[in-house]
Amino acid sequence: LNPYSLSNSPIKSDEDWMRLALSLAYYANGQTGSNPSVGAVIVKNNKLVGMGAHLKQGTAHAEIHALNMAGDNARGATIYVTLEPCCHTGLTGPCTEALIAAGITKVVVALVDKNPNVEGKGILSLKEAGIEVVVGICHHVAQSIHHEFFVSQITKRSYVILKTACSLDGKLALDNLESQWITNEQARIDVHHLRASVDAILTGIGTVKVDNPMLNVRLDGNQKQPARIVIDRQGEIEIETKIVQTAHQFRTILLGQYSAEKKAKLINLGCEVEPYDSLKTIFSWTLKQGLMRVLIEAGPRLVTALLDDDLVDEWVLYQSPRVFGGNQSIYQNIKPSPLDEIKRFEIVNTELIGQDIKILMRQNRK
Ligand code: AOF
Ligand code: ZN
Numbered sequence: 001l002n003p004y005s006l007s008n009s010p011i012k013s014d015e016d017w018m019r020l021a022l023s024l025a026y027y028a029n030g031q032t033g034s035n036p037s038v039g040a041v042i043v044k045n046n047k048l049v050g051m052g053a054h055l056k057q058g059t060a061h062a063e064i065h066a067l068n069m070a071g072d073n074a075r076g077a078t079i080y081v082t083l084e085p086c087c088h089t090g091l092t093g094p095c096t097e098a099l100i101a102a103g104i105t106k107v108v109v110a111l112v113d114k115n116p117n118v119e120g121k122g123i124l125s126l127k128e129a130g131i132e133v134v135v136g137i138c139h140h141v142a143q144s145i146h147h148e149f150f151v152s153q154i155t156k157r158s159y160v161i162l163k164t165a166c167s168l169d170g171k172l173a174l175d176n177l178e179s180q181w182i183t184n185e186q187a188r189i190d191v192h193h194l195r196a197s198v199d200a201i202l203t204g205i206g207t208v209k210v211d212n213p214m215l216n217v218r219l220d221g222n223q224k225q226p227a228r229i230v231i232d233r234q235g236e237i238e239i240e241t242k243i244v245q246t247a248h249q250f251r252t253i254l255l256g257q258y259s260a261e262k263k264a265k266l267i268n269l270g271c272e273v274e275p276y277d278s279l280k281t282i283f284s285w286t287l288k289q290g291l292m293r294v295l296i297e298a299g300p301r302l303v304t305a306l307l308d309d310d311l312v313d314e315w316v317l318y319q320s321p322r323v324f325g326g327n328q329s330i331y332q333n334i335k336p337s338p339l340d341e342i343k344r345f346e347i348v349n350t351e352l353i354g355q356d357i358k359i360l361m362r363q364n365r366k
Pocket of ligand 1: 034035036037038039053054057058059060061062063083084085086089090091093095113115118
């Protein structure tokens with residue numbers, strides 16, 4: 001959802017300025033680890049005097065960049081921010097104090113921050129300093145840009161995106177495992193765009209054994225590669241697999257128990273080795289690692305376990321209009337639900353990619 005739209009009036013409204021802040025946030029989305037890619041714009045006498053975006057976790061927040069650009073012009077000016085300014089010290093200091101010190105007189109915010117360290121307290125401290133605060137301008141667009149951040153603040157773990165590709169009858173392959181590709185070439189390119197938008201891709205040892213995948217992004221001009229995570233509880237991964245052999249090139253995390261000798265070999269090849277505890281703990285660990293969006297590309301066992309544990313926040317389903325027959329289902333036996341607890345996703349978008357259908361779905365977590 002690109003918020004950018006041109007205003008044709010020389011007198012800009014609060015919505016116009018907020019849309020500019022949202023554009024900055026939109027274009028920095030996906031590069032800020034577990035932080036939101038906040039955008040900020042400073043305006044004085046209907047003139048743009050400063051702007052900024054949070055570009056990378058651990059570096060300055062959007063407001064600070066905008067204040068630095070505005071300099072003395074910040075005194076008596078209005079700032080438009082896509083998210084409530086923070087009032088705590090995390091990896092950086094509180095933005096509220098910087099805004100107060102710079103003499104900002106009005107703060108327009110799209111959304112209240114869901115981070116429990118902030119959540120309304122930023123707005124309160126601005127008001128206490130005599131600053132006028134307006135909340136809720138363009139909040140729908142802001143919600144969509146900061147969606148993954150908000151969900152991860154509620155669940156206290158990474159935002160989990162499940163990707164599945166199957167035939168009409170829910171199969172991932174023919175019984176003789178002959179068809180390597182379920183979906184068409186265009187849909188496969190689409191998956192690379194999906195990969196490029198996440199911080200990590202997680203799979204199970206079963207998939208590594210069967211497919212020997214690279215799990216990287218193969219698109220022209222792509223700079224950012226997601227980390228690759230393999231659940232390998234019994235420490236079975238073979239040294240010769242592509243994932244291990246390319247661990248120096250792409251961040252690779254193996255979760256499992258290994259003999260001291262094998263562990264040393266894996267680390268020497270560039271792998272990180274961590275113990276496996278449970279699916280839930282993996283995703284709280286990944287969030288702490290700054291891996292906010294985790295994409296799951298895995299086989300029936302892991303897919304089923306994720307659904308059973310209600311860990312799927314978003315589901316991207318590619319379906320080919322062919323009937324494979326046989327037994328290679330993309331699920332195992334998912335736990336039966338009582339009628340009133342049936343898991344339900346909201347369809348956000350459907351798209352025809354060649355002759356495959358792509359359905360984007362989300363859980364409604366509030
Ligand atoms: C803002 N402006 O541009 C961002 C905010 O560890 P820190 O210091 O970077 O703080 C991260 C938290 O700050 C993050 O969880 C969220 O609540 C807020 N992000 N706040 O005022 C910004 N990126
Ligand atoms: Zn801040």
